[in-house]
Amino acid sequence: MGSLEQALDEVRELLLSPGLIRAVASGQRRDGTPAVRTATLRPIEVKAGQRWQLVTDDGQRPTTVNLRPGDRAEIDKLLAEPFGSWVVETSHGTVRLQTTKKGAVMHRSGQVAAAQPTTHDRAKEHLLDPGDPLFDVIGGNAAKRRQVDAFLRQLPADLPPTLHVVDLGCGNAYLTFAAYRYLSSKGIDVRLTGIDLREDQRARNTEVAQRLGWADRVRFVAASIADAEVDRPDMVLALHACDTATDDALARAVQWQARWILAAPCCHKDVSRQLRRHQASLLTEHGILRERFADVLTDAVRGALLREEGYAVEVVEFIDSAHTPRNALIRAVQTGQSSPDPELSRLLQEWQVKPALATLLEAQR
Numbered sequence: 001m002g003s004l005e006q007a008l009d010e011v012r013e014l015l016l017s018p019g020l021i022r023a024v025a026s027g028q029r030r031d032g033t034p035a036v037r038t039a040t041l042r043p044i045e046v047k048a049g050q051r052w053q054l055v056t057d058d059g060q061r062p063t064t065v066n067l068r069p070g071d072r073a074e075i076d077k078l079l080a081e082p083f084g085s086w087v088v089e090t091s092h093g094t095v096r097l098q099t100t101k102k103g104a105v106m107h108r109s110g111q112v113a114a115a116q117p118t119t120h121d122r123a124k125e126h127l128l129d130p131g132d133p134l135f136d137v138i139g140g141n142a143a144k145r146r147q148v149d150a151f152l153r154q155l156p157a158d159l160p161p162t163l164h165v166v167d168l169g170c171g172n173a174y175l176t177f178a179a180y181r182y183l184s185s186k187g188i189d190v191r192l193t194g195i196d197l198r199e200d201q202r203a204r205n206t207e208v209a210q211r212l213g214w215a216d217r218v219r220f221v222a223a224s225i226a227d228a229e230v231d232r233p234d235m236v237l238a239l240h241a242c243d244t245a246t247d248d249a250l251a252r253a254v255q256w257q258a259r260w261i262l263a264a265p266c267c268h269k270d271v272s273r274q275l276r277r278h279q280a281s282l283l284t285e286h287g288i289l290r291e292r293f294a295d296v297l298t299d300a301v302r303g304a305l306l307r308e309e310g311y312a313v314e315v316v317e318f319i320d321s322a323h324t325p326r327n328a329l330i331r332a333v334q335t336g337q338s339s340p341d342p343e344l345s346r347l348l349q350e351w352q353v354k355p356a357l358a359t360l361l362e363a364q365r
């Protein structure tokens, strides 16, 4: 049992930290009734950049206001309300503060330490400092920043002095911009091209690149991965390109003969659908198991197909599953040595599936 004051100080640090995912205050203490029934705080992206969205509910209707990140005065007002409990989710884990007659009880799960790291320590924990002004411009919540940071850690250490990198299915381009910042900070003369189907993303990302003064080095194309016309890249990145868009990215990387490929797949619906159609098995009878099996089968097959195409391949966990369930990363480097695996055709035959990447590579040969 600790003092309520100390516990609220810890909650304050978490609410102000860049790792905040969501915080909910509710209930009441013996010494008073809060002005509202619940208060929920979470980082969001608006046009002007990142904000802390505060939604309060008085039992009649919710009220929403957007606070500037680090608005200590507003956070202090919230903490001064006599809420009975706080649940604070951060990228390190969850903290629950429960008030009792005698003081405060804190429960922690995940890796949230009693004393939060200082800003200086936090900077070391990340490849890119979360306080980097870049993030004020590109936005992205703490979870996305952590994903991007973890992804960048998987880049090869030994890179040439000039590099062209494409980010396929770049979406809001958090990875594209962060990769540019990181690689250029290592002294690499790097160009980034972000490709996404959506024209609105291209326009928004181009405007962000201009604001950052990077428009000559970071450019965006609205096109499908399969058809985008860009200079041949040395490295292909794809973070959570949906379903078979990851296959499009891998096939395009092979077509370009990119030296490095880093792809973190998203949902794997294609093979799961094929398994449901063709197979009755203990492994595929229950939806959840079929989906998990399809994940494993798809990425194992993708790895084997890339080996056939002359890549050395690893499939690794790039971030803890607490941060995203889509935490596998296919990391490939071109060796020029094709190594076909006889198990591949046996596996495809046995499960009667033909993953999209197999079809795409066949069409390219």
Ligand SMILES: C[S@@+](CC[C@H](N)C(=O)[O-])C[C@H]1O[C@@H](n2cnc3c(N)ncnc32)[C@H](O)[C@@H]1O
Pocket (backbone or CB within 6 Å): 168, 169, 170, 171, 172, 173, 174, 175, 195, 196, 197, 198, 201, 223, 224, 225, 226, 238, 239, 240, 241, 242, 245, 248, 266
């Ligand atoms: C889940 S979002 C991921 C965005 C970004 N990589 C990230 O991690 O924040 C997937 C993105 O892929 C894009 N996409 C899906 N299929 C695509 C395709 N065939 N060609 C180009 N972009 C595609 C979508 O428009 C979407 O922006």
